Amino acid sequence: MTQSHIHDLGVVGAGIHGATVALFAARGGMDVALLDRGAVCREASGVNAGTLTMQMTRVALIPYALAGHRMWATTREWLGHDVGVVTCDGLSLAYTEAEEELLATRAALRREAGAPIAMVTPAEAQEIEPGLGEGVRAAAHCTVDGYAAAYLTGRAYRVALAEAGVAIREYMPVSAVEREDDGFVIRAATGAIRCRRLVLAGGVWLEPMLGWLGVKLPIKTLVNQLAATQRVRPVMRTVIGIASGLLSLKQFPHGSVVIGGGWQGLGGRTKPREGFALLPDRLVGNVRLAVQAIPALREAKLTRAWAGLEAETADAMPAVGPVPGVPGAFVCGSVHSGYTSGPYIAKLLADRLLGREPALPLFPIDRLLPEAGRDMAAA
């Protein structure tokens, strides 16, 4: 090695998770390098629908999502920069008998987990959201909901990271990570970076990243389709979803309406972004749900549709904690609907790195590794 500098922490992957870990670790006094093959928060963290909701969050993650929501609502205070966050009411709707049952069950479980959700009648839902159309059989109302302009995430984080003294290494694809006596060598085409401790925060790319360390953790890749309209007059004031979770809908202050919900397009982590394809019939299906909920959207024009990747482990729970058998290496990611809780969960890992006890438990990946995988890592 000709380069003598050794960072306290190397973070690979500059999405919400990696950027948050890097930010709080640096603020805690660590010398941090943050690497990404592209730009900060340019993948899932920058192209998701920006929904900050409890009603699409897995029950076990509700406490994390509530804390994440509080962080998003106060970005100016802890991040220092605006991400266009709006907090508002949220409604999850049921249009069929089956959806009504699903909604009641899910709302009750989420309420038990701490989310302020109450079932309301169609008439009450109409009062909360005057833009609602017909056919609503029941609705779940949550007073903690909202959205961010996800595309602003990178800008806000990048400024904050620079201010915190993080060495930001964008457009630096990593090809391998090697273990050495007292840490790791991160190999990139344009050079090598050495660090004592390592966080892998690659979202859907966690699987190949962990492979560098000999750990085999299968990560499923979801290809979520999204759509946005041109600016239209105000047609809604809440975040709207449906019982099954297959719709997320909100109107941004500038007038554009964003439609999401995780309808699957074509693509994956091995494809370049321009190689992703949207399935027209699924786009139409997703938009039909939006129009069913807010009929005034019929007048709006579709101006953009795109797809973003979401990572999912075998049990659809996060992968956040130490890498078994590799002292000093950590993993952070694969949080279902992770934009809401992302900053909080990553901050918990930063606490752990700084020697503090995390306020809520992490999500160690031991549970997801086959025996053979752990043996390989230990070898």
Added chain:
Amino acid sequence: MSGDVTCDVAVVGAGDSGRRCALYCAEAGLDVCLIDENSHGTPDRRAWLRLDQSGTPDAAALRRAGGRTLFSHTVWTALAMDELPTGGEGFWLSAMHAGRDTAIKARAVVDATGMGVRVVPFEGWTLPGVFDFDDAFGFGEALPDGPIVVAGAGLAIYAAAAHLVRAGAPLTAVIDLESDGVWRARRGALRAVPDALRMAIRWLRTIRGAGVEVVPGARVRAARGEGALEAVVVESVDAEARALGEPERSIAAGSLLVSHGFMPGGNLAALLGASRRYDERFGAPILNVDERGRTSVDGLFAVGGAARGHSVDAGDAALCAAAVAADFGVSVDEATVEAAMRDRDCHAPAVAALRDAERLRTPLISVIPATTTICAYEGVTRADVDAAVDQGAGDVSQLKHFTRLGMGPCRGRQCGEIAAHLMAQKLGKPRSAMGLLTPRPPLRAVTLGDLVGEFSYADIPIPAPAPL
């Protein structure tokens, strides 16, 4: 999806090149659909600009040869069938027609979607009364308010001016970035296309005959007015559009029509995965095509302005049709192909001269004032772009995220290119290092109402619920 259409070849865009290519394919015995968003195809939209209309085949000729036309069909998205989990060959185009979505399945697709007009922003260019050529001539017969000034680069400004004079519009001046001398020097090259040269000379005579002032070697530095255009400020420039520092003058104007040249389209092919590159000659991204219009994707072709960045037919429609036919195992009359090759060789100098007149002069971008808008829809100024670069935006996709530039209806096809040059200049890097915006649907804005049609909730194929 209602009214599915199946064919061998879908040619999208019924301009001159698209019509020719479709006709040649039909004559070779292929089942061809010529698709266009306008009710009679596209030629009328830029008819005023066409150097040679004599040879453009009409829809009837195509139908006689066994081809079909799907006019008033707006292709808003497309997909390569082999992308589907179920697999398949060819392409799926979604076209909006009379408020209904129609699926068109074709084994081969030809992108003949033409070119887009470029306007390099200048002080006041977003004032009411300032139009690009597509805005000014795209809709109906209404003429812009007078007095009218036409400005920019390329032969198109003379075509537009002549068209306005013939229509009786109050045109007062034509402001050309090129000097008189440059046009005189090009005359030799233009002789390769005698019809085009005759047409150009006729345009000039029409303009001069109407007493319109032609100001060569000059640019519009600013458009001024209270709430709407009242005057344009004109200054003399050198060959690269740098100000000469001579006294500027003000010309009263009710309308200013601007074109700084045309940029290659090809967005349909790009959406279907065809590779592109930034090309200095066009000052814009262009598809990678071989000499017969084959893109990097099997079965996907491009022709005309979409492929070559110019609209002078140089036989490439015939060459492209021959390549399409060859893929279907059909041979085309060799004499036609050879004639097309000769045509192209003979036209090459003229094409180069016309393109050169429309080249992007980057000094025009350098001098854009800080307060001038770059993305009109999102209200992003040059200062906003500069600030985003200072905060670390390093490519056009990141700039879009930082500023919303390019999220409007033009999808960054116009403003994105200008912003890419601003970024490159500021970072001291080549434009090619700033990347290209990712092609995404829709190719044309469609209303959600048309997209969804009439439906009942039970018909929506909602996937299984997300995990709890």
